[in-house]
Amino acid sequence: MSYLVYEFLARTPELIVQRRIRLDQYANIAQISQLIVHLIILFCNFAASIPVSKLAGKSQKGSVAVLARIARSLYFKLGVNVGRGYGTYGQWIFGLAWTSWLGFLCIAETAPDYLHLTKRFGLIAASQLPMHYLLAMPHPYSPLQLLSKRSYALNMSVHKVTGKIIIAFFAIHISLYSIFFVQIDMFWTSIRHSNIVVALISAAILFTLGVTSTGLFRRRDYWWFYKIHLIGSVLILPLLFFHVNHIRIYLFESAIVLVMNAVLRMFSSQKL
Known part of the structure; x- marks a missing residue:
């Protein structure tokens, strides 16, 4: 069975090894790309935060002054809302660019291996989880806030975008696997396996998080949004842990962020 340039390849030791290396x-x-992006944001945020008074004494053609003016102008324009409830221009530009980049990473060097493509979407999505959790840390002791001096609102604007991308990529992963199991006539048999059961529960949690994260739901009942988001983001880590072992490194990193978040929250409340 083949789809476009993809087909179900015979499972051989060589294929499994090569697939794992590429995955x-x-x-x-x-994941490294995430760090690079946030370093770029850090630089732009630093340049935009340079006081005008400091630039006044510098040459108008100086590289620092020029970069600062460009960064400040972009910072303002990207923060403008596209429309009520539709996010900012910055969110849309970042979202489209980041989705395209991650989509490329999901597809590159996968053909004609259908299962490689399927697994790649899931693994790429999992690799984005630690930074996604880190972006949600709200208190002033958040590492991203301390390093970049950027606001919680900016972190959350990126968090909202990455959340949608992660859910979308996991959804593609689930859909492709479902097609695979249907085609080999093992769909109902597969869902009896424990690792598939936890995957389905995880999918239900992701769907719930996606629905309750919409602006409409948040505005109507923020308390429920917050509780569902908090519980779901914690529950999904152990569930995915028992789904497959190849993503566990990213789950451990995410768990560390959650623990760090709890500790820093406690420290922050004691300081107050």
């Missing part, structure tokens, strides 16, 4: 390689690239 880990591209997942690592996806």
